[in-house]
Amino acid sequence: MTLDLTTAGESHGPALVAIITGLPAGLTVDRAAVEDDLRRRREGYGRSPRQKLEQDEVEVLAGLRHGDTLGTPLAFVIRNRDHANWAWGMSPWPPEGEPSGKGTAAVTLPRPGHADLAGTLKFGHADARNALERASARQTAAHVAAGAVAKALLREIGISVAGRVLEIGGETDDDGWRRATEAAKADRETLGGVVDVTADGVPAGLGSYAEKRDRLDARLAAALMGIQAVKGVEIGDGFDLARRRGSGAHDEIEADLRRSTNRAGGIEGGITNGEPVVVRAAMKPLPTLMRPLRSVDLESGEAGEALVERSDVQAVEALAVVAEAAVAWELARAAREKFGGDALEDFVGAHRAYVERIRWPRES
C-alpha cells in the first residue's frame, strides 16, 4: 500500500489537475483546512499581483462523499482564473479569431535560472512558453492541496507538520525580510531564502536502510529538491555536522530512549528514530528579473536580454508552505507503507499496535 500523486496543468492553462491514489476510506477532509493552506501559499510580501487574482478553489471530482474519502482515487481541479487573460495564448486547441490577451508572442529569450533554455532544447520547442508554463511554481498549488490531505491523514496518528521561514535575502528576522524585499523590489531584483519543516509525533521506524530508495532522508531530500527553485536540502544539522567531532555530532540515548539533542533531525540510518523530523531547504533567488540578465535570442541567434514577465520578488513564505506539504506527503506515504489498511480504522489500529510494541520501558 502506498500513496501516489499525479498532477497536470500549465501556469496559465485552464486548470491544475491532481489525482491521489492510496488513501484509506473514511478520512474526513476539511475543506476549510485545504483552502487555508492554499491561501497561505498565495500570501506573503514579495508575491506578484497574480496571487490576489487566484482564489484557488478546490473542485473535487471523485473519491470524496460528504467530506469523507471513499478509498478510491481522489481527483480535484484548481481552475486558473488568470487563464481568462490568456485564453487565446494558452488555448489547448488551435485558437479561433485574432490573437488577443497575453501569451500571443513566442518567448525566444530564455531566462537564466528558469527551465526556459534547457526545456526548450530538450523538447524541441520553438516557443519557450511551451516549457516554462509547466516548469512554473504555479503547479505547487496542487501539491499544497494534496499536502493538506496528507496532513489530515497524519493527524489521525498524532503527527503534525509545520514549515516556517528562517531567512530571506540573508536576513533572519521579520523586519529584515520586509526591508530586504522592498529594497530588492526597488532595485528590480529578486531574493531567495531558507525554510525549515518540523514534524512532531513521528514514531520510530518510518523508512528503512535496506536500499537507497527506502531511506526516508533520501525521500525527503528528493521531495524538497523537487520544489521549484530549491537548490539545497539539509536533514537535521546537515552540513554543519561535517565540521564537528563525533561526540558533538550525535544524539546520546537517554534511559527512556529519548534524546536530549536532535542533531540527526530525527532520522538515523534512513529511519525515523522517534525524535521530531527536522529538514531545511534553501531557495535560490527567483529567475524572472525585472532587470533582465544577458541571454540569446533562440530565433535570431543574437545576444539579448532575458524575458521579463510578471513575477514575485521572493516567494520564501510560499516555499515554507510548499515544503510543509512536501514533507507531510512523504511522511504520509511512509506511514501508508508501514501501516496499510483499506479503512482509516485499520490504518489507525495498525499504528496503535505498532506503537504499543515499541513502547519503552517494556512491561515485564
Ligand code: EPS
Ligand atoms: C506562481 C509562481 C511564479 C509566478 C506565477 C505563479 O511562476 P514561475 O515559477 O514561473 O516564476 O510567476 O505567476 C505568474 C506567472 C504570473 O503571471 O504572475 C505561483 O507560485 O503560483
